Amino acid sequence: MVLAKATDHNYHEATKHSVVSVQIDPNYVDASTQPQSFKTYPHFFRRFPLEPTHPTHQFLALTSAITYQKHYREGTHLLRVQPSAGALYPTELYVQVRGISGMLDGIYHLEPETNSLTLIYELIDDGIEAYFTDAGNDIRLVKGCILLVSCVYFRSSWKYRNRSLRYCFLDSGHHLGAIEASAYASGYDYQLLFDVDWPALNEDFGFETKEFFTAAMVVGEVKARATKKPVRRLRSPIPTVSGTDYFEPNRFIEVGYQATLRAQASADSAVPLQPRLLQQPTFPVQPAQWQEAIQQRRSARRFYPTAISQKSFLAVCDALHQPLPGALKTLEIYAVLHRVDEQSSGLYRTIDDKTLHCLKTGEFHTQTGHLCINQAIARDCAAIFFITSACHNYRVSLQQAGVVGHRIYLAATALGLGCSGIGAFYDDEVQAFLGTDQPVLYAIAVGQTTRPDLIT
Ligand SMILES: Cc1cc2nc3c(=O)[nH]c(=O)nc-3n(C[C@H](O)[C@H](O)[C@H](O)COP(=O)(O)O)c2cc1C
Incomplete structure (x- = not known):
């Protein structure tokens, strides 16, 4: 297995959650x-x-x-x-x-x-x-x-x-x-x-x-x-x-x-x-609407397990892949799609705004719920992103993951969807599920927070 830089890897390794560690220290x-x-x-x-x-x-x-x-x-x-x-x-x-x-x-x-x-x-x-x-x-x-x-x-x-x-x-x-x-x-x-x-x-x-x-x-x-x-x-x-x-x-x-x-x-x-x-990011809505999203952004506390449109999902991907002025992005971003119209459910790697590379198809919502320490938001969301990195510098990689996570939050909010960051997951199990050698830094769930009968 390829390890991240020794120093960084030690700090990541030492703070991993597992089924046992969470039971011992809740x-x-x-x-x-x-x-x-x-x-x-x-x-x-x-x-x-x-x-x-x-x-x-x-x-x-x-x-x-x-x-x-x-x-x-x-x-x-x-x-x-x-x-x-x-x-x-x-x-x-x-x-x-x-x-x-x-x-x-x-x-x-x-x-x-x-x-x-x-x-x-x-x-x-x-x-x-x-x-x-x-x-x-x-x-x-x-x-x-x-x-x-x-x-x-x-x-x-x-x-x-x-x-x-x-x-x-x-x-x-x-x-x-x-x-x-x-x-x-x-x-x-x-x-x-x-x-x-x-x-x-x-x-x-x-x-x-x-x-x-x-x-x-x-x-x-x-x-x-x-x-x-x-x-x-x-x-x-x-x-x-x-x-x-x-x-x-x-x-x-x-x-x-x-x-x-x-x-x-x-x-x-x-x-x-x-x-x-430097190339600056452009987001899926005009600055005035982005300002509204900034004011309205909250973490979703539950999702209705219903589908979101493919268009919305791709707009979120577009936002997260925007350039990071002054920094080389060192992140890999996976998405597990549970409920996205016109997309097969499964595990994907997101390459850029429009390219999704399917790694495996299947219904994984129960599994992602478990992987995120049995949090219902990870099960009921429409899609969950997992961010990994080779971590040239642990501080920099995690901060970049935070910036990307923030874009997902705001894009989801601007599109009328809910979102929540998820920092608690079983590290090794998620890594094995994604099939990557890289440490998993962050998860972000996106989904429907509007009651299904009220969706227009
Ligand atoms: C790094 C990070 C990790 C988080 N992890 C979780 C989590 O595992 N589960 C959860 O329900 N919310 C999680 N949250 C969401 C926070 O609980 C939420 O941001 C906080 O309660 C403030 O609420 P707000 O986002 O609505 O302003 C996380 C947020 C961040 C930034």
């Missing part, structure tokens, strides 16, 4: 001990409410907004534009703003709970550009936004322990997907960067080991500095503020993240910085 936690899921900088930092009339504010608000409230006995859950394993939301968003009218040049922390930006650092001759690793970036400036996604891992490891390494990266990918979606809705080009000097940035942001950066997205124009003097790294560190009210270290997660800094990420993002020259 992941029960005392909900009253859940750590905080919002990071708040102290009151003395200046805050700026995100105004609906300012285009950049609107773009930023939609990358992380709270779009739904669920009330439980233990309290209210604030659900956001991006899905998150267990609704634990380990990710945070920081944004460097430069040269945008009506905004101070600086680094801001985005607070979804108050829909505002906290100014945590003012720029002079320094900036995030200085941490980019491709040659020449330090004499270029980004006029616009550089968004940085980080992960406060204890929010997720509190419940999912070591397996949360995967969920932290998948959730980061969904957050990137949410930024991508908001950029598309606003008509902005973007570029992904996975290979930044993260250790230096983690230190300069005062993260200690509790929080770490996973990826950056550039939404703006890249310009040469007039003075030709390099942009400096941050003049002084940003104060340490914990993203949770209490903290329990998890060495597995910390070392697992560190390993991804050593493994080459640049193979997956080896293009010069220039969003405008």
